[in-house]
Amino acid sequence: MSTIIAGHFQTQEEIDRARSELVGAGFREDHISGFFVNQPGQHDMTPIGGDNLQSPGAKETPEGVLEGAAAGGAVGLAIGAATSVITGPVGPIVGGLVGAHVGSLYSFSKMKEKGEAEEGGENRAEPRKPGMLLAVALADGGQEQRVLEVMRDLGAHHIERAEGSIVDGDWVDFDPLSTPRIIT
Template sequence: MSMIIAGHFQLQEDVERARRALLDAGFAGERISGFYLSQPGQHDQTPIGGDHMESPGARETPEGVAKGAGAGAAVGMVAGAATSPITGPLGPVVGGLVGAHVGSLFSFSKMKEAGEREEGGGAPLENRHAGMLIAVAFDDPGLEAQAVDMLRRLGATQIERARGNIVDGDWADFDPGSAPDIIH
């Protein structure tokens, strides 16, 4: 595996300009990769599309809805039973159904907001921005500062460091869902 320095650009022309600059500086053309990066969640990495089989932060949703519906149903049945002299035998049933519905809706109010941490988890992952990405691989650690400086001067944002393989212009082991190691 080689050291890889990658930078984000908005325009394809900027990526081509960066490619020419890297070539002029002596970086090998087959070890430079330029490509479009889709928005987070749209990388089609699973059989159903998207990046994850389950939405991040939604792990506890079915359990929370079930708890809310159960508690609401119990309260509703008690309330319905108390009104059964007026509502008849359907009072507890209707009360239980209404209570379950209200309880399940209340459980949704307890869900996490976008970007909020998982309970007991670390800070939310910083995602890569959608747009054009150019990456250059090299084996000499002394070239890192040169690559970073060039991309920074050319206007790259979210310059990151990674380890991987760029073969024939293709970053073969690039994982769009991994957290980038942003260095500038």
């Protein structure tokens, strides 16, 4: 593994130009990787697609639905039983079903707002930005400043430092879900 410096560019042409500039500055072509990073949620990391089997903000939803359905069902059953003189034997059944449905909607009150912390957890750091990414594996620490100069001069943004391996122009251990360590 080596230190990797990666920067975002707007277009494929900018990636190609940056690659040429870096090779001209003495970096090996097989230690440079250019590729597109998808939007969060679109990395096809699970068997059914996407990044997670369950939406991170929805982990309390099943409990909320069950709590609401149980409470609503009990209230509806009680109201149905109290009105069974008028409604007959179907009153408690219908009351319980309607109450369970209305109570299950209670789970919406447990939904999180964007950016709100998970219960018992911390907010996740800013995810990696989607777009064209050019990464360079450094042979030694002295090359970092030169890579940063070239990338900044060519308009790279969200430049990050990572650890990994670029083999034959492919960042083989790149994790699109990892939290980037932004330099500039």
